[in-house]
Amino acid sequence: MSLAKDLRGAPLAEGLRARIAADAAAVTARGVTPTLAVVVASADPAVKKYAEAKGRTAAKVGVTVRLETVEPGAGQAAALARLADLSADPAVHGIILELPVDDALDAAGLIAAIVPHKDVDGLTAANLGLIAAGREADAIAPATPLACIALAEAWGPLRGERVCVVGRGRSVGRALIPMLINRDATVTVCHTKTPDLRAAIEPCDVVFVAAGRAGLITQAHLRHGQVVVDAGINVTDTGVVGDVAPDCAEIAAAMTPVPGGVGPLTSTLIFANLMQALRLQGHLAGGG
Template identity: 40%
Template sequence: MGKSLNTKQFAAALQEAVKLDAEDWKKQGVRPALAVILVKGDPASEYYANSKMKLAQKLGIEYRLIILEADVAEDRLLAEINRLNEDPDTHGIMLELPLPKHLNVAAVSDALLPVKDVDGICSANKWAVYTGEPGLYPATPESCIRILKYFGYELQGKHVVLIGRGETVGRPLMQLLLRENATLTVCHSHTQQLTRHIAQADILIAAAGKANLVTADMVHPRLVIIDAGINETETGIAGDVSPDAMDAAQAMTPVPGGVGTVTTTLLFEHLLKAVKLQKESGVHADVRL
């Protein structure tokens, strides 16, 4: 039976560090605050927004949930983002995705001030991921890398098969993996003979957004699996990898209790990094940061 890479202990250690960092900022007169914008219409987004609220309370971080109607005009959403960009008491902004189809995701994402964009979705932060320059990187891709390192799985020289090339996880994760000197194969919806690619992998990262895409008969006993999939099914939340694949692999992150647990914590770690970046860049220089 494979090892379950449950991240509860790792996330707890990260949370303790975030809590201490937040207390240090408070001693300097700064109360780190995260604003989350939720456009109604996606039940999963509402769930995640509320889970972040609970963690913020635990960490002693101010949390402001801004709820907008599903039919909100794009101008109204952009005005709200601009207000938060200019607010010196708001240090981080997160936009819950997906957005309703009538909203231009790229335009809305790029309205975020890069040094407040805690989930790294604006073009400036995506470019920072690509170049390796300082910035706020997307939390889920970073979570995948950090989990592998925490459990002692080396990336350098290893063959990583990544399933998924989406803007949120797959594409930025490609860059982070290459920077770790992994040998990378990217699979997607047009890939043929997926099982053959998986058979050659040391590490499999699934980020396709399709429940139970990878089944137990597709994996092998040496394989380490990071399941970054979060899918709503009739029976609840499911990953991209079937749970019984854990028995056929060396190790695997569960869903829930794996990547998502660390990702949520990293958003608050990014918030505190954002405070530092704002201070260094002179954002809101006219007030005490």
């Protein structure tokens, strides 16, 4: 039995890093040091580890990362003040709040405090609103939906395709749906409360899954020859798995592996978003 073509993120990320490095060099040549502030407001060692990983990627593309730590016990007001300072600092061009934050903090309120043109995660209401209004070029789009689209388009154009999005979360589905519409796809939306997932998925050419439930989509939900993009990340006793059962690769035309699919490209697209932030701030010409 033949397996689906693997849609892996690493090859796309490698080419993207070269373009980011060229853009960063162009900005630096104008006397501006591209700078990303990564804010950690958690005592969880894993959160700091993710922040430090961004620093390693930044070094490869000519970007400076400032690691900003807010002590978990400092409270919401202190975290908001730090984000306000970074938003006002002309030497900082992008801001990321590493999630999750400490349980005592309101993550949504902190995200809302980031000025939109420095919101490299693309999660502020202003950026999501611009995307929904069809003004994606004026926004910073969330990296995971961008990665999902890039991987699907590595297989073929989305224009005119019937696509299904399984999941409606803020970080993926809520942005991915209008982004697909902006690319002239015909979009069906469903989620864990949809009574007949197969009926929604079966007519579609491309299936995007970001529901946050391990193994939600099985072969029984799919037909032969579909392209499947799995943005799920679920930690189990046996390792990290996606929202799509691995044996779906036996009937899909192409499918992203987990890990190795959406994740590697998402981590690089954060820095592409920093270049978009620099464009919006007038430091870099042209499109990405």
